[in-house]
Amino acid sequence: MKLIIFDLDQTLVDFISVHDEVTRRLFKEFFDIEPRLTEIDFAGKSLNDNLRGLARLRDVPEDVFQRKSQQLLESYETIFSKSLPPDAAKHILPGARELLNELSKTDHIIALYTGDSPGIVSSVFRATGLGKYFKFCLYGTQVEARADMVRLAIKRAREITGRDFKNKEIVIIGDSVRDIECGRLFNALTIAVATGFHSRVQLLAAGPDYLFEDLKDNKEILAAIKRV
Numbered sequence: 404m405k406l407i408i409f410d411l412d413q414t415l416v417d418f419i420s421v422h423d424e425v426t427r428r429l430f431k432e433f434f435d436i437e438p439r440l441t442e443i444d445f446a447g448k449s450l451n452d453n454l455r456g457l458a459r460l461r462d463v464p465e466d467v468f469q470r471k472s473q474q475l476l477e478s479y480e481t482i483f484s485k486s487l488p489p490d491a492a493k494h495i496l497p498g499a500r501e502l503l504n505e506l507s508k509t510d511h512i513i514a515l516y517t518g519d520s521p522g523i524v525s526s527v528f529r530a531t532g533l534g535k536y537f538k539f540c541l542y543g544t545q546v547e548a549r550a551d552m553v554r555l556a557i558k559r560a561r562e563i564t565g566r567d568f569k570n571k572e573i574v575i576i577g578d579s580v581r582d583i584e585c586g587r588l589f590n591a592l593t594i595a596v597a598t599g600f601h602s603r604v605q606l607l608a609a610g611p612d613y614l615f616e617d618l619k620d621n622k623e624i625l626a627a628i629k630r631v
Contacts (some may be wrong), residue, residue, distance in 0.1 A: 404510045405592075405628065406560045406568040408553065409537075410577035411517040413446065414600035415499040415618075416527060418487070421582065425482050426457065432478075434463050446600040447581025449518040450476070450517050474604030476544065480522035489528035496598050498618030503536040505621055511628075512560045512568075516552040518543030549585040557589075571631040583609040592631050594624065 411417060412422075419441065426440040439462050443525060445453045460467040506513055515537045517524060524542065528534030539559050541552040553573070560568050573591035577584055578599030583606065586593035594613035594616055597603045606614055613627045 404514070404564065404566065405572050405574055406512045406556060407506060407574040407576065407628065408514045408516050408556055409503075409514055410447070410575075410579070410582055411519060411524065411527065413496070413578045414576060414582075414596055415496060415503075415533060416491075416494050416531060417496055417598070418491075418494055418527065421483060421486050421547065425479055425486060426454070428482060428485055429475060429478055430457070430461070434458065434461070434467070436461050436463070437497070444600065445518075445570055447518070447549065447577065447579030447585075449547045450479070450520060450523070451544060451547060453518070454479075476520060480520055480526075484526040485522050485528045487526055489530065491527070495531050496617060498621060500625060502618045502621050503533065505625060512538050512563060514539055514541070514556045514560070516541040516549065516556065520544040549581060550588050551590075553585060553589055572622075574628055580605055580609040583611045585610075592628070594596065594627060 413419065423439045423441055427437050431437050438457050440453060440457065443453060443456050443460060455468060503513070513536055517540070519542060521542050524540055541555055546552050546555060557568050557573070570590045571592045574588050574594065575586040575591050576594045577599050578596050579601050583593045583595055593611040595606045595614045597606060597614065603614065615624060618624065
């Protein structure tokens with residue numbers, strides 16, 4: 404039995420175009436500027452961090468951003484939810500559903516950690532049907548640091564199973580350098596996928612245990628999880 408923690412955006416699903424447009428609309432409304440989320444290195448960061456970083460890049464005063472940040476986040480959830488189609492199957496990345504389905508047949512604990520808020524994740528789950536695969540989720544608007552999310556995941560997995568998960572019993576699957584760096588803090592098994600903002604070169608330099616183009620090669624990924 405292992406604790407397998409997936410990232411969401413650009414690991415399992417790709418809604419970056421939606422995030423980009425929601426960001427543009429809200430920054431226009433709140434700050435009268437029209438940046439895109441993709442102007443910054445958003446991968447593996449919390450939504451709060453990304454919005455703050457984008458505001459800083461575009462010279463929005465910190466006190467102005469802080470004053471509006473809570474309303475900004477609430478509006479973000481609302482507009483994001485309304486922007487999704489009822490059936491967003493085409494936004495699920497190759498192999499993601501198949502891999503989750505195979506893992507659901509095992510005794511592994513499958514968890515999600517993401518920089519997104521609960522409202523955004525709920526919208527994605529409703530539109531994609533992926534929510535049924537996860538025992539629990541950790542959100543960047545509640546626990547900003549990825550390492551703290553993993554610590555909380557370990558705690559919750561212990562409450563469910565009575566087991567302490569450590570070292571390679573923890574598997575982190577994500578598309579960013581920050582997922583790999585987070586995994587290293589726990590000596591976890593790290594599986595990187597080159598479906599996100601960070602390039603293969605960047606991912607390889609971070610030193611994951613495995614690097615795949617995407618999640619399509621289910622057999623190899625399952626073998627990698629089982630191997631250690």
